[in-house]
Amino acid sequence: MSDAKNSGIQNAAPTRAYIITGPTSGIGRAAAFELANHGTVILVGRDQGRLNEVEQALERDGKRAVSVVGDLSDMASVRRAAADIVAMNLPIAGLLNNAGVMQTRPTTTASGWDTTFATNHLGPFAFTDALVPHLPDGAGVLFLCSAIENPEHKPAKVMGMRGGRFISVEASARGEWMPGGSKMPGMDAYATSKQCILASALAFARDTPRLRFNAVEPGINPSTGLGGANAFMRLLFGQIITRFPPFRHYRSTPEQAARVIARILTSQSVETGMYFDHKGIAMHGSSLAHDPKFQDRIVDETRAFLDAVRA
Secondary structure (H helix, E strand, O other): OOHHHHHHHHHOOOOOEEEEEOOOOHHHHHHHHHHOOOOEEEEEEOOHHHHHHHHHHHHHOOOOEEEEEOOOOOHHHHHHHHHHHHHHOOOEEEEEEOOOOOOOOOOEOOOOOEHHHHHHHHHHHHHHHHHHHHOOOOOEEEEEOOHHHOOOOHHHHHOOOOOOOOOOHHHHHOOOOOOOOOOOOOHHHHHHHHHHHHHHHHHHHHHOOOOEEEEEOOOEOOOOOOOOOOHHHHHHHHHHHHHOOOOHHHEOOHHHHHHHHHHHHHOOOOOOOEEEOOOOOEOOOOOOOOOHHHHHHHHHHHHHHHHHHHO
16 A cells, blocks of 8 residues: 555545455445445455556545455455554444455465465454454444355255364364365365354454444355356356245345445444344354354454464
8 A cells, every 4th residue: 555545545534434355346346335435445455456446446436445455364464454454544434354265176375274264264353353442432343254154054955065164273274174064165164264253253242342243144146256266166156056946035146235234334223243144134143153152262262373373
């Protein structure tokens, strides 16, 4: 982020600001345009060029935006991005933890961690933890989760998914999952990462009542990258299964998801510790994710893991 850009934001009239991770495509991009109706949007992503494109598109639309480079799979990058945002000294009204990946073939980060778990859980957790002390009372923090984490979720069961397969945070970072999971490549990693971040969101809500921590299940969005890099999986998840029951009920679009997200983040009447479906209606995830003991375990293990690798 250039000094000139930072200075320009600081010298502008005070406005509410909303942080969005993964804003260059899909739900994140749609949410950026939706939230820009309510204030400045702070775009956090890995690719400066793609961030610039979204920022310029917003500015052509008369909106205000600033970009910060941050890779959610890299904890050092996460900390730098959080520090850059704090230095802007903007009144943050909301944080949308949107960035995430679904891989059908496991890969590892530069630190040797499972990419799915690092991007979907460790990164958003560390980013939120770094920003929470600097968020004003009443600010909203929203996590994009997935009903795939719930082994009793009917569409997931029909597809042969088995929900989160958590062993420990360390095991998850190594890409190890409880046996007996899904035969679909990548689903155990994805479901476990989403179960962990949902449990964390609910724990944050209990631990920090001055802020509003919530989660949302955005539905099945055919035009996003659901299914990862595999073309057949993208076709299966994005276009085929949503035409038939019971999946049709969960079909959505990035624009619809963005409207629900904006409504949750901008409404002061929304409670904390809620989990919403793709229509903005309260829902319930897995029994494990809603278990306070499991939530506390995830938070404690994640903080210990991140502290250890930072030392």
